[in-house]
Amino acid sequence: MEANIKLHDMNLPMISIVVAVYNGADTLKQCIDSVLSQTFANKELIVIDGGSCDGTIELLEANSQINYWISEPDTGVYNAWNKALSHVKGEWICFLGADDYFWNNQVLERMAQELAVVSSSISVAYGSVMLLNSQGDTLYPIGDPWGAVKQRFKQVMSVPHPGLMHRRSLFERQGQFDESFRIGGDYEFLLRELKTAEAFFIPDLITVAMRQGGLSSTPFNSLESLMDARRAQKLHGQVFPGPVWLSAVIRIYIRLFLWEVVGENSARKLMDIGRKIMGRPPYWTKT
Incomplete structure (x- = not known):
């Protein structure tokens, strides 16, 4: 090689x-x-x-x-x-x-150029991720600048992990992934570092195409993901849940309630109507 x-x-x-x-x-x-x-x-x-x-x-x-x-x-x-x-x-x-x-064949070249000049104090760098449905159709990109999600990250996973770059020395300082987590181990690991340190966002770079349907991309598993996030927060000294986490949990229970009362297809339509009202692109009817 x-x-x-x-x-x-x-x-x-x-x-x-x-x-x-x-x-x-x-x-x-x-x-x-x-x-x-x-x-x-x-x-x-x-x-x-x-x-x-x-x-x-x-x-x-x-x-x-x-x-x-x-x-x-x-x-x-x-x-x-x-x-x-x-x-x-x-x-x-x-x-x-x-x-x-990887979204295209130049992702790593662009990423490496950014990593070569990033501050030595930075151990986490990321770009955006394009969500796909199970048929491979594009939905929309996710991933916001660190300054916009820094406080939110202390309550929920607010940076896309696929395509995210970890400096190898990060594992030498922080140890390995906690294998007792089923879904939230990546969040817990990053929380060890980012509860006090900074991350670096690379604008205008879609790194990875991520199919929906994995462990944390259904409403049923989303609740477990949030519970894992809460356990991670407790491990790192956050005694009480924050408003962002609580709001996310309430939304999931509403989704599960709709699933039960009106059925999955109708629930998906209703939830995307809610997304449209909030100015967000459709998700549930596309996946």
Whole structure:
């Protein structure tokens, strides 16, 4: 791999992309191809498979450009990510979902140029993420400047984690992901750092396309995600929940109530009417 790295890329920080997968053969190829097709060469790809039986392993065996992969049972995504940490070589680490992919082939090049000049006091950098429905149709981008979401982050996950860059030294200082979390381990880890430190937002950069339908993208799992967030806050000294968190919980209970009373299809329509009133694009009827 090193022999193909351009001189320009060698002067930019190396980026490690980590993908955790379990029976993800349907989408994994697109994910891997989006990494390997990046114009930025100073990168590595690490795939941690949880012991798949759907053709994922054969896909990995056939791809010699993957720098490291392993297939064995694990206890979840955070266990898989922690396994990868002992193998990464990059100065920056990106965790990419097996159903996600880089938005275009220049994402890492643009990202590396920004990371090369970011302050050494910054250990978290991110751009925007494009949401897709399960059919692959684009919905809308999410991701706001750090100054706009800094206070909100102390109550809910307000930065998109796919495509987010973690400085490797962050894990040396803060430790690994807490594997007792099922959904909120990425939020808890980032909260360790960002409750006092700053993050860096890269404007006008869509990093990743993220399909909806994962662990935290349904109203039923959203409640668990918020409960995980509250547990993380308590771990970091926030005794009482804040108004942003409470408001989010109330909205989820309203969604679940509508689901039960009028049925899923009607509930989705009603919730998107609410989004339209608030000036937001439709989501529920699109997913």
